[in-house]
Structure formats: C-alpha cells, structure tokens
Amino acid sequence: MGMSGELNHRGLAALAKTYGGLFHMKMGRIHMVAVSTAEMAREVLQTQDHVFSNRPANNSIRYLTYDRADMAFAHYGPFWRQMRKICVTKLFSRKRAGSWASAREEIDSFVKTLDSRVGSSVNVGETVLGLTKNITYRAAFGSVSRDGQGDFSGLLNIADFFPWLGWMNGRDLNRRLTNARGALDGFIDKIIDDHINKKNRKCNNNNNSEEEGEVEDDMVDELMEFYDENGNANNDLKSSSISITRDNIKALIMDVMFGGTETVASAIEWAMAELMKSPQDLKKVQQELAEVVGFDRKVNESDLEKLPYFKCVIKETLRLHPPIPLLLHETASEATINGYTIPAGARVMINVWAIGRDPTQWADPDKFDPSRFLEDGTPDFKGSNFEYIPFGSGRRSCPGMQLGLYGLELTVAHLCHSFNWELPDGMKPNELDMNDLFGLTAPRAVQLVAVPKHRLNIPLL
Numbered sequence: 367m368g369m370s371g372e373l374n375h376r377g378l379a380a381l382a383k384t385y386g387g388l389f390h391m392k393m394g395r396i397h398m399v400a401v402s403t404a405e406m407a408r409e410v411l412q413t414q415d416h417v418f419s420n421r422p423a424n425n426s427i428r429y430l431t432y433d434r435a436d437m438a439f440a441h442y443g444p445f446w447r448q449m450r451k452i453c454v455t456k457l458f459s460r461k462r463a464g465s466w467a468s469a470r471e472e473i474d475s476f477v478k479t480l481d482s483r484v485g486s487s488v489n490v491g492e493t494v495l496g497l498t499k500n501i502t503y504r505a506a507f508g509s510v511s512r513d514g515q516g517d518f519s520g521l522l523n524i525a526d527f528f529p530w531l532g533w534m535n536g537r538d539l540n541r542r543l544t545n546a547r548g549a550l551d552g553f554i555d556k557i558i559d560d561h562i563n564k565k566n567r568k569c570n571n572n573n574n575s576e577e578e579g580e581v582e583d584d585m586v587d588e589l590m591e592f593y594d595e596n597g598n599a600n601n602d603l604k605s606s607s608i609s610i611t612r613d614n615i616k617a618l619i620m621d622v623m624f625g626g627t628e629t630v631a632s633a634i635e636w637a638m639a640e641l642m643k644s645p646q647d648l649k650k651v652q653q654e655l656a657e658v659v660g661f662d663r664k665v666n667e668s669d670l671e672k673l674p675y676f677k678c679v680i681k682e683t684l685r686l687h688p689p690i691p692l693l694l695h696e697t698a699s700e701a702t703i704n705g706y707t708i709p710a711g712a713r714v715m716i717n718v719w720a721i722g723r724d725p726t727q728w729a730d731p732d733k734f735d736p737s738r739f740l741e742d743g744t745p746d747f748k749g750s751n752f753e754y755i756p757f758g759s760g761r762r763s764c765p766g767m768q769l770g771l772y773g774l775e776l777t778v779a780h781l782c783h784s785f786n787w788e789l790p791d792g793m794k795p796n797e798l799d800m801n802d803l804f805g806l807t808a809p810r811a812v813q814l815v816a817v818p819k820h821r822l823n824i825p826l827l
Contacts, residue, residue, distance in 0.1 A: 374804035375691035378402065379720035388704055397712035402720040404727055404753035409703050410695065410714060411752070411760040416442075419761045422696040422713045426543055430550070436617030438625065442698065442761060448608045449618065453765040456588040457622065460768065464584055468504035469773045470667065472497060477664070477780050481826040484818050487790045490638055491813030494777070495631040501773055502626045506619055507557055508584025554616045561586045585622060589615045624806075625766055629689035630773050632809045636687040637680060637778045639814045640734045642787060643798045647736055651676050652821075655783040661823045665783040670775055676782070678736035680775055684722075684747060686734060688756035689770070691719035691808045695762065718755055719808070727753040784826055785818035 378400045381389065387403030401407055410418045419442035423431070427439055434440045437449035456462065476497045480488065565587075594609040610618075641648040651673075658672045659665050670677075693716040701708045708714070723731040729738070738744060745751030749759035757764040764770070781787075789795065801811040 373398075373715075375717055375719035375808060376804075378692070378715060378717050379723070382717070382720060388706065390706070390708075397709050399708055399712055399714045401714060401716045403724060404721055404751075406703065407716055407721055407755065407759070408752040410716060411749075411755070411758070414701055414703070415760045417698055417701045418695045418714055420696040420698050421762065422694055426539065429543055430547055431617045431620065432613035434617075435611070435613040436621045437765070438621045449610075449614070450761075450765060452589070452592060452608065452610070453618070453621075456591075457585050457618075458766045458769050462583075462585075462588065464508065465505040465769055466772060469501045469769070469776065472500045472504060473773070473777050473780055474664075476500075476777070477784050477826055480781075480785065480818055481820075484785070484820055487815050487817050489813050489815050491631070491635045491810060494634045495627070497777065498627045498631040498634075498773065501630075502623060504584075505626075505769075506585045506622050508587065550616065550620065554619055555612075557586060557619075558590075558612060558615060561590050565590055586615065586619070589618060622766070625764070626770060626773075628807045628809065630770050632807045633683060633687065633689055633770075633774050634777050634781075635810055635814050637683040637774070638781060638787070638816070639798060639800065639810060640683055640686070641679065641782070642789060642814070642816060643795045643800065644734055645795055647679060647734070648782065648787070651679055651782050652786075655779070659783060661821070663824065664822070664826065665776075665779045667772075667776060670779060673779070674740070675736065676779060677775075678739035680771075680778065681739045681747065682734060682736040684756040685728075685754060686722065686732075687802070687808070688718040688722060689764075689807060690758075692717055693755075693758050693762075716755075716758075718758075721753060721755065724753065784822060786821045788817045788819065790815055790817055 379402060382400060382402035387401065387406045389400055391398045391400070401410055421439050421441075423434060423439045428434060431439050437446065437453055440446040440449055458465070460466070476493070480493070589610065592608050592610045593615065594611070641651065654673050654675045655665060655669075659669050695714040695716065697708055697710050697712045697714065699710045722728070725731050745754040747754055747756050749755060749757065749763050752759065755763075757767045789798070798814075799810075799812040802808040803811050
C-alpha cells in the first residue's frame with residue numbers, strides 16, 4: 367500500500383491500532399498528525415480548539431476558493447467569524463423557509479419520478495445525487511427553471527480536486543483547475559448579475575417587494591444584503607458592518623454546492639443500503655411508519671419526530687458512514703497534546719470514521735444495530751460527545767447540519783414509506799457490496815441498485 371493509501375480513513379485506522387490514538391507522520395516537509403480516539407478528538411476540538419481551528423488548503427483549494435474567500439477554508443479569525451455568522455443566521459437558518467421548502471418540493475417530485483419506475487431496477491445512488499443537486503440548486507439560486515443546471519452539475523466534479531493532501535499536481539491538474547474555475551466564474555457571475563438586477567427592480571417598484579421577498583429570496587439574495595463590490599462596509603445594514611465581495615459570494619456558494627450535495631446523497635444511499643442488507647431493520651422502520659402515518663397518505667415533516675426507531679437508523683448510518691470521514695485541521699501555532707509537541711502548520715486529520723467504530727466506545731462496532739441508540743445515555747451528534755462526531759465539533763463543525771439532516775431524514779422516510787424495495791435479479795441481502803471509495807466523502811464503491819414496488823393505497827401524485 368502506497369503512502370496515499372495509508373492516508374485514507376481505513377489506512378489511518380489500521381495504523382492507529384499499532385501507534386495509538388495520536389500519531390505523527392512526515393510527508394516531505396509536511397507534518398501530519400492522525401487523531402483516532404474520542405479522548406484525543408476532545409483535546410483538539412474542544413480543549414485546544416483555538417490552536418486547531420484552521421483548515422489546511424493546498425494550491426488547488428486556494429485557487430478554487432478565491433484564496434480562502436469562503437468559510438470552509440478561511441483561517442480562523444474575524445473574517446471567518448463574519449462568514450460563519452452569515453451562514454448560520456442567514457443561509458442555513460431554520461427561519462430561511464426557502465431552503466426547507468426547496469428540499470420538501472424536490473423530494474416530493476423525486477418520489478413521483480420513482481413511482482413512474484416502479485417494478486424496474488433503479489440506480490439509487492445516481493438518482494439520489496440528482497435529488498441533492500436539485501435541492502442545493504434551488505436553495506442557493508432560487509430558480510425553479512433548470513437553466514444552467516448542467517453547468518452546476520459539471521462544476522460539482524471539482525470534488526476531484528480534493529485529494530487535498532497535496533501530492534496531486536502536474537499540468538493536467540492545472541488545466542482542469544483553470545477550466546473548473548473559469549466555468550465557476552461564468553456560471554456564478556451570471557447568477558449574481560441576475561440577482562443584482564432583481565434587487566434593483568425590487569427597489570424601483572417597492573410596492574409589492576414585501577410579498578415578493580417572502581416567496582423568492584434564495585441564498586444569493588441573502589448574500590446580496592452584504593455585498594459591496596469594493597469590500598466597503600454596507601451602511602444600509604443596521605444589524606452589522608459585515609461586507610462581502612463578489613469573490614466571497616462565489617466562494618460561499620461553492621461551499622454550499624460541495625457541502626450539501628455529495629455528503630447528503632452519500633448518507634441517503636448508505637442508509638438505504640444498510641436497511642436492504644438488514645431486512646429486519648427495514649421491516650421495523652416500515653412498521654413504525656405504518657403505525658404513525660398509515661397507508662393512506664405520504665409521510666410529512668411533522669411525522670419525523672414521532673418515529674424513534676427511524677431516527678436511530680439515521681444515527682447508526684451516520685456512525686458507520688460519517689459524511690466526511692476525515693476532518694482536516696491545521697495548527698495555528700505550536701501545541702502540546704498528551705506530552706507530545708505538534709509544530710505550527712501541522713496537518714491534523716481527525717478520523718471520525720475510526721472514532722465511530724472504536725471498540726472501547728461501541729459494542730460490536732462494525733455491526734449495523736440501530737437499537738443501540740434506543741438505550742439511555744447514548745451519545746448525540748450535536749458535537750459534545752466526542753465518540754460520535756459525524757458533523758465535526760467545535761468552531762469548525764458543519765454549519766449546514768440541520769438542513770443536511772432534514773434532507774437526509776425526509777428522503778429516507780419517503781423511500782421507506784412510499785415503496786417496498788427488493789434487490790435486483792434475485793440478489794441476497796448478504797451479497798451487497800458494502801465497500802467505500804477513498805474521497806472527500808467516502809461514497810459507496812458500488813452504487814446501490816434496487817427495485818421499488820408500490821406500498822401505499824394512494825397514487826403518489
């Protein structure tokens with residue numbers, strides 16, 4: 367196994383068995399530290415959070431984020447705090463009804479599409495990725511029309527540039543980077559210009575702006591409130607002196623595109639694969655849905671809180687398959703952990719995947735067993751139980767957690783309630799390939815293909 371093979375979640379977990387929950391490696395001039403236990407993760411993400419709050423970025427990432435003009439890769443400090451505040455209070459806030467409505471409507475239309483394919487094999491991985499792209503596109507750009515969606519999907523392949531540890535380079539990479547950034551510029555510039563025109567039209571006919579705003583505001587509209595071409599503070603803002611440039615808007619939209627599509631799609635596909643591999647758990651989920659929802663209507667958002675076993679399935683999926691298996695941090699200054707000195711600028715890899723499967727924290731850790739979350743005192747994923755941190759923890763935890771979780775729960779609930787599922791061509795549950803690929807999100811190595819059958823007494827219109 368080459369060095370790059372050892373730097374994935376599985377390789378690092380294997381090395382941790384020999385070298386412990388905190389070990390150091392050197393790759394060229396780069397110091398790397400791998401964290402594989404809850405206790406060490408707490409030290410990095412809570413006790414010494416201030417030292418470990420930066421994110422490493424190689425040249426590709428710096429180039430694609432307009433030199434860290436975004437939130438995901440900006441260094442910790444006043445600018446990052448402003449960007450985080452915009453994300454938490456504006457883009458991903460529960461008050462931003464548009465994002466949640468986009469998710470609901472797109473999931474609804476997704477279920478109708480599946481209904482038209484009942485009885486035939488469906489590539490669940492592919493269709494679910496299409497769904498999460500649509501949700502993100504709608505939430506970010508508001509446009510129900512699919513104009514530009516092809517460009518958007520093409521841009522998502524920028525995730526190819528995230529073998530972020532810096533050993534990838536060469537002319538081919540540079541050419542692809544330049545093309546990707548050019549496409550991103552053209553695509554988002556047009557969207558920003560459309561939003562500027564929309565804002566000007568609103569100002570000109572102020573009469574119905576209130577109603578319009580309620581219906582139409584999307585994430586770019588929210589960001590336009592803080593927009594100033596020259597980066598001067600926007601004096602119209604009573605609430606803050608935050609000001610962002612066009613590059614910041616592009617870079618934040620990029621965060622939303624990458625943070626909200628592949629991660630959520632991968633989690634939905636893993637949940638369905640685990641349920642199909644364990645038919646007795648799928649049966650329990652469907653029984654719970656039958657009792658709470660019945661067969662005469664589709665599942666609603668308000669049903670989710672009344673489905674305790676279903677919630678456990680989602681939690682167990684996130685434990686075994688965290689959306690981003692390796693969280694990357696970087697030391698802002700020299701630090702000491704457990705008596706070991708970690709130099710400034712070291713890359714710190716927190717192996718969330720290994721921590722979620724640690725046999726000292728979890729009984730039978732590799733087994734899919736949702737009922738473990740029914741027991742009192744099982745950890746929650748909000749970030750303070752370090753044996754279970756699928757969304758990270760501390761300052762750099764995932765700001766879109768609520769929205770991502772909402773898309774994940776609602777989609778899986780619809781899939782389980784609206785359809786019965788069978789594996790194609792007489793395949794047995796234990797024959798399902800449960801391997802993952804090394805990448806930013808560790809998706810399934812083989813996409814899940816399954817056959818939906820009608821389950822409800824009503825047409826899925």
